[in-house]
Structures are given as structure tokens and as C-alpha cells.
Amino acid sequence: MGDYLLVTIQVDMHDRLALTLQDDLTTRIAQTKARAVLIDISALDVVDSFIGRMLVSISAMSRILDAETVVVGMQPAVAITLVELGLSLQGVRTALNVEKGMAMLRDLLDASEELKDAGSSE
């Protein structure tokens, strides 16, 4: 069944920490069989291209493990920086805050459940 993982990033991420996060997260998803991951970056004031690529990687890895990811709480300054850096964060879903992120994940999981049901009823 759907299990939600909530990741709140509260420290300015330096590169090694980001890699550790990637490892921990993918391990956790596999262990708990989570179907949804919510990454809250509202405490991050500063983001560089490494973090940007990390978010893209986490999204992709999660999808392979059958989990949907949504990044929430991006600050304006961070959004502007990412745009200036030319990073479009392809494939990363975003929402304004945790509530909207959860709603989005719920819709996504419901939709995929429907697909599974539709597939299995044939």
C-alpha cells in the first residue's frame, strides 16, 4: 500500500551530504516500499547546480523504484538561481508547499492505482 516518505532538508547542503541523502533515500524507499516521496526544501536559501542535478537524480531513481517524488517549498531566490543557471529540473515535480505536494502525490498514486486495476481486470 502507499507509504509516504517525507524528507525535510534543513541544513545548507554541501556535496557529500547530498550524496549521502541520495543513498539513504533510495535505501529507505526500497525498505519501506514507499510509493511517494515528498522533499521539502523550504529551508534552503541557496542551491547550486549540484543540488539541482541531485534533485533530478533522486526523482529518476525513485521512479525506477516505483515511487513518485514531489519537491516542495522552493524559495523565490532558489528558483531564480536555478533559472539563471539554466537548470530546468526536467522530470522533477514541484508544488508550492507540503499540503499541495501531498495532494499532488495522492492524485498521482490514485491514478496509478486505477491504471493497475484497469490492467489487471483484462
Add this chain to the structure above:
Amino acid sequence: MNATDASRLPELLEKNEERLVTEWTRQMNGPDVRNDALRARETQEQCSEMIRLMVEATRSGNVTEINAAEWNPTKDLLAGISRARAKQGFTPAEVATFVFSFKRPVFDLIQEHHADQAELMMSEVWAMSALLDKLGLYTTEVYQKSREEIIARQQADMLELSTPVVKLWEGILALPLIGTLDSARTQVVMENLLQSIVETGAEVAIIDITGVPTVDTLVSQHLLKTVAATRLMGAECIISGIRPQIAQTIVHLGVDLADVVTKATLADAFVLALKKRGATVTRQAAK
């Protein structure tokens, strides 16, 4: 000027303060100066204060270099007078006249006390003249600076006024832009909008540029960045009110609006925004 000559000035100024103030104010109430009973009192006080400070400053022996520390109290007083009068609408000439009117009374005084020493009298008069010229010019500089400060502040106010973010509906914000967009303003616009989106949790933002006469490459880039940043944050941007001329300019500039939703009017954009929020507008049947 050597030390012995300079030492007479402080003494002269100090001993004759009252007379100097009277003659100075009389000198100032000439044909080209504003008149006012309240101001007369205030001016007298300023003159006395100025003379006292000049006595202190000239005691140091330095009557030429007004940027030295001993002249700071005098300069501060003059700066205060200059700023106050600039605010009251005096012209730079009128403000400088405050200082220059002091020449006549001082020269008369020096003349009386050195009547039999022509050379000494000349050098003292010259020294005072040069000094008062410098102080007068200083008031003009301060005046200029304070006018510039006023202009800068008004510009900042105008910038604030012209980039409001308004709430059209639950979760729908609109940013009606009016007037020419320059790089600085567009950046302020971008930041304001993104901040409002975070604060209100709005998922749709409509940027209406009906009131923008022209758009150049820099501005279109800024707008595109705003749209991209909004999307990154998890919201959406619609640009409306693109006039035919602007549409032409955008195409000619080769700006790619491929993944930006655009609508001709704010009304159309609003309807689209409502749809995204799952709301519709229906007309009630005629009664």
C-alpha cells in the same frame, strides 16, 4: 597668512558678534531674498551660531582649508541650514546668499580695525573673502546632494507603486504592468511576484502587459525567466495583454515563447486560470 595676522580674526568676530548679526541679517533682507517674521528669528539664531563656530574654527589658525577637522562644526551647521532650506523650496542661490551676505559686515569691521594698515587690511579681507566663498560653495554642494537624495527616493517610491500584485481569485494572482519596463524594474517585478506566490500559495499568476508600450530582448528574457521560475516553484504563469506590436517585436527578436501560455486579454487568461482551478463561470438564466 601668518599666525599673528590670523589671530586677530577670532578676536574681532567674537567681540563684535551682536553687531555682525544685526548687519548680516540686514544684508540678507535684500530685494532677492524671502522675508518672513518667523524666519527672521530663526535666521538670527543661525547667524549667531555660525559666528560662534567660526570663532572656534579660526582660532586654530586655519582659515583656508575647510576640509580640516576644525571646520566640521561650521560645515555641519551650514549643511543643516542648506538641507532645511532646500526642503522649503529655496533656490541654491538663496541658500548660498546666507553665507555671502556675511562678507559686507565682516569687511566693514576689518576696515575699521585696520584703517591705518593697508596691507594687513587687504590680506585679512582677502582671507575672509576666500573662506566665505568656500563655505558658500559648500552649501551649494549640500543643496545639490539633498535634491538628488529626494529624487532617488521618489524614484524608489515610483518603482514600488507601479508593481502591485493583486489577488483575482482564490489561488489566482494578477500582475498588471503599466509603463516602460526596464531591467531593474522587471527584476523587482519578478521578485515581488515570486514572493507573493509563496506567501499566498497561489497556483496561477497572470502577468498582464497591456499597459506596456514596448518590450526589448532584455525584458522578454526577464519575463521568460519569471515564467520559468514560477514553474520551478510549482505554480504556473500566464502572460496576457500582448499587443500586436509587441507580438511582432518578440518574433523579430527571435524570442522563443514555445512553452509559455499566452492570452490576448486578461479576461481570457482569467477564464483559463479558473478552469485550472476547477471553477467555471455560468450565467444565471434570465428571469
